[in-house]
Every structure is written in C-alpha cells, then in structure tokens.
Amino acid sequence: MAxxxxxxAVHPILTYPVSLALFVRKRPPVRLRAAxxxxxxxxxxxxxxxxxSVIAAKIERLIEIAEAYGPATIHVYTDAPSDDTAVIAQRYADRIELVIGTERAGKTYGMNLLVARSQSDLLMFTDANVESEADVAIExxxxxxxxxxGCTTAQLIYSNSRESSTSRLGSFYWALEEWIKRIxxxxxxxxxxxxxxxVMRxxxxxxxxxxxxxxxxLSLQILVSGSRIVSVDHVEVFERSATGADEEKRRKQRIACQAINVHRAMWPRLRRMAALPLYAxxxxxxxxxxxxFFVAGAGLALLAAIGAVAGAAAVGGVVLLAAILLLIGEKAQIKPFSLFSSALLSLFGVAQGVIESVVFKKTYAIWDPAMSVRLDAQATDPDRPAA
Incomplete structure (x- = not known):
C-alpha cells in the first residue's frame, strides 16, 4: 500500500514525463515568424x-521591450498599493497607460481591465518582480x-537558489517543472x-x-480550445524564490487553493478533451x-506495517526520531534535514490550500506577496547570467 x-505521489514529476518521452512522438517544430x-x-x-523596490526598473525594461518589438503598447495597473508603487509608476505616465486602483481588487481584475482597455492582436502578461532581456517579446x-x-511562455529560473534551504529546494523543484514543460x-x-x-492571441x-x-x-482555456501552448526554452526570465520555510508554506497554500479553484471551474470543459491531453x-x-495526501497516506501505511511487525513502541520511536530530525533541520538549518523539513512544510501548505478550496470554498483574489520574493537579494546566485 505504501x-x-x-x-x-511521484507520478506528476517522474512517471508522467517519462511516459510522454517514451510513448508520445514529438510534434513537428513550430513555424517561426521570419525575422x-x-x-x-x-x-x-x-x-x-x-x-x-522594483517597479521603476521593471517599467524601464518594459519600455525597452516595447521599443525593440515595434507595434507594442504598455499597460500597468496598480492595485491600490500601500507603498510608493503608484507614485513611482506615475513618472512614466507619458510612455505607458497607467491605471491606479483606489481600492484593492486583485490581479485578475486588474489584468481584465488592462486587456479591455487595450487593442492588439497579441497579449503579453508579466509580473513586476520578473526580469528579462529586452528582446523577449520578439522571441x-x-x-x-x-x-x-495559441500561447507561448518563457523559461522561468529562480535567481537566488543559494540563499537558504527553502530557496534551494524551490529552485530544484522549478527546474524539474521546466524539464517537464520541455517534454x-x-x-x-x-x-x-x-x-x-x-504571450497569447x-x-x-x-x-x-x-x-x-x-x-x-487562461492557459487551460487555450488547452481546451485545441490550440497549443509552447515553451520557448531559449528565452529565460528570472525571479526570486521565497527564502523562509514558513513564507514558502503560505505561498504554496495560496497557490494550491487558487489552482484547485480554477480546476473545479474548468472541469466541465476539461473532461471533454481527447484522451491524451486529458491524461496529461x-x-x-x-x-x-x-x-x-498520497505522501501522508504512504507514511501512515508504512507506520502501520512497522507496527504490525515490531509493535506500537517501534512506531512511537520512529515518529519521535523523525520529529527530532525535522526540528533540527528547521531550527538549526543542518542539511539534509533542513531540505526535508522545508519540503514537508511546503507539502503541508499545499494540503491546506486544497482543503481551503474544496471544503471552505476560499479564494485568494487579493493577497500580500511574499516579501523575500520582492526584496533585493544581498547574496544572489553567482551562476545566474547578468540581466
């Protein structure tokens, strides 16, 4: 059983991508627009x-992106920020369309508003804390x-993998996600x-x-429409990963809740897809x-097996030893225990988010960002190329 x-538990990150690599033929390369x-x-x-802390540099880079691309407009919505984000953004009001919210309404509301106010064949969406090269829109x-x-996306790289066990684990997980995306x-x-x-049509x-x-x-809408979403692997964008385990737990809790809400809303359409995209x-x-939940079930099944063979005292000893090692990892940040404690805390956050969505019907239309994701790094990853 365990x-x-x-x-x-490991199917989404191991047997699923391997099954695609082994049994699904590569599609012909996409046709690129001539230079x-x-x-x-x-x-x-x-x-x-x-x-x-980042809005000025981000808007300046968006201006460079638009100038390099050609027929592009820039649209920015500030969600009633409590800091100087809107004040700084107003310095660029002659080169961008700026909408300043008077009360918090959330990112989705803001993006819908910007799309409705724009006129273009293509739409490009980005986050304020994401760094990129100036030719990113062209590519x-x-x-x-x-x-x-119907849609293309860049390869995301976490730029601060060496700051903490949490950021190292987050960077490893996301590198795994990018590997799955390529397949x-x-x-x-x-x-x-x-x-x-x-970018999408x-x-x-x-x-x-x-x-x-x-x-x-939006990306699941594109999936059910029958259009293809392509990862443009040579286009790299960078952002910071959360550095604190508890902060990352709360972030995973929010993301999991948001994701399950979308899956529940989209399921009536998703379930009508063909067998292969539905499997994927x-x-x-x-x-x-x-x-x-699979990991927790496997752990309980393993403890039950230990109890059946060695008795309740052995089960108690295993649980106590595991708790001590995890506590050492979390408080003393001793590897590899710190990695395991960060992983388990993230999984706990995911479980909480799923329960919030399914049982309590909670939403995160408005939330506060993880601050360590936004703060300028004092010690950035030396392996990251200069932006």
Whole structure:
C-alpha cells in the first residue's frame, strides 16, 4: 500500500514525463515568424501591488521591450498599493497607460481591465518582480506565426537558489517543472503555464472571473480550445524564490487553493478533451496538488506495517526520531534535514490550500506577496547570467 501511494505521489514529476518521452512522438517544430516579417500588434500588461523596490526598473525594461518589438503598447495597473508603487509608476505616465486602483481588487481584475482597455492582436502578461532581456517579446511572439500555437511562455529560473534551504529546494523543484514543460511542449503542448511571462492571441482570451487566478485559467482555456501552448526554452526570465520555510508554506497554500479553484471551474470543459491531453492534464495538474495526501497516506501505511511487525513502541520511536530530525533541520538549518523539513512544510501548505478550496470554498483574489520574493537579494546566485 505504501509503495502504491508513493508511486501516485511521484507520478506528476517522474512517471508522467517519462511516459510522454517514451510513448508520445514529438510534434513537428513550430513555424517561426521570419525575422523581416511584420509583427502583430502587442499589448504588454502588468499588475503591481507593493513593488516600490522594483517597479521603476521593471517599467524601464518594459519600455525597452516595447521599443525593440515595434507595434507594442504598455499597460500597468496598480492595485491600490500601500507603498510608493503608484507614485513611482506615475513618472512614466507619458510612455505607458497607467491605471491606479483606489481600492484593492486583485490581479485578475486588474489584468481584465488592462486587456479591455487595450487593442492588439497579441497579449503579453508579466509580473513586476520578473526580469528579462529586452528582446523577449520578439522571441516569444515568433512561434505565434504558426496557426496551431495559441500561447507561448518563457523559461522561468529562480535567481537566488543559494540563499537558504527553502530557496534551494524551490529552485530544484522549478527546474524539474521546466524539464517537464520541455517534454510536454515538444509532444502535446504545455498543460497550463505560470504568470511570470507569457504571450497569447487576443482571439483566445476570455476574461477570467475576478476570484480565479488569471494565468492558469487562461492557459487551460487555450488547452481546451485545441490550440497549443509552447515553451520557448531559449528565452529565460528570472525571479526570486521565497527564502523562509514558513513564507514558502503560505505561498504554496495560496497557490494550491487558487489552482484547485480554477480546476473545479474548468472541469466541465476539461473532461471533454481527447484522451491524451486529458491524461496529461490530470497527471500534471490535479495529481500534483494531491501529492501531500498520497505522501501522508504512504507514511501512515508504512507506520502501520512497522507496527504490525515490531509493535506500537517501534512506531512511537520512529515518529519521535523523525520529529527530532525535522526540528533540527528547521531550527538549526543542518542539511539534509533542513531540505526535508522545508519540503514537508511546503507539502503541508499545499494540503491546506486544497482543503481551503474544496471544503471552505476560499479564494485568494487579493493577497500580500511574499516579501523575500520582492526584496533585493544581498547574496544572489553567482551562476545566474547578468540581466
């Protein structure tokens, strides 16, 4: 029993991508837009809350992106920030369309508003804390010359993997996600994408309900439409991972709750997909969020087996030893125990988020960002290329 549950737990990150690599043939490469071909019009949309430490640099980079691309406009919404984000953004009001919210309404509301106020063939979405090169729009829009492609996304890299056990674990997990994305992209197209930076056709955009997270909702809409989501692997964007285990737990709790809310809303349409995309969706999305429950079930089954063989005292000893080792890892940050404690706390956060969605119908339309993700790093990853 324990082994079967662990197999279910690792399926989204191990047996699922391996099954695609072994049994699904690669699709032909997408057709790219010629370098000298006219570029479709593009609206670059970004929402910001408390981003005063990065907003100026981000807007300046968006201006560079728009100038490099050509027919592009920039649209920024500030969600009634309590710091100087809106004040700083106003310095650029002559070069961007700036909407300053008077009360908090959330990212999805803001993105819907920006899309409605823009006129373009393509839509580009990005987050304020994400760094990129100036040619990113040129590269991300090139595959949309292929009519089968409805959306493209960049490769996200966490730039502070060496700051803490939590950031190291987060960077490892996301590198694993990017590996899965490359396999999916080559064979069936991505099953959803994150909001760091992606581009989609306006014709495929339907405004998400304000209480649902926009990036997953929009990308699943594209999936059920039959269009392909492509990972443009050579386009790298960077952001910071959370550095504190408790902060990362709360972040995972929110993300899991948001994701399950989207899955429940989209399921009536998702379940009508063909067998292969449905297998990919279930494997990579809902099963990933059920991982903590599979792991917990495997642990309980293992303890039951130990109890049946060695008795209750042995079970108590195993539990006590595990608790001591995890406490050492969390408080003393001694590897590898600190990695295990961070992983378990993240799984606990995911489980809480799933329960919040399914049982309590909670939403996170409005939330405060993890501050260590936003703060300028004192010790950044030396392996990261200069932006």
């Amino acid at each position: 082994g079967a549950l662990m197999l279910l 000298d071909a006219p570029r479709p019009s593009l609206a670059i949309c970004m929402c910001a809350y408390r981003e005063e 991300l829009t090139a595959p949309l010359a292929d009519p089968t492609v 999916e992209s080559d064979r069936i197209g991505l099953v959803g994408c994150d909001g760091a930076m992606f 306006r014709a495929l955009h339907t405004p998400p309900p304000p209480h649902l997270i926009d990036d997953l909702y 969706y279930v494997s990579h999305r809902p099963m990933k969020w059920l991982m903590p």
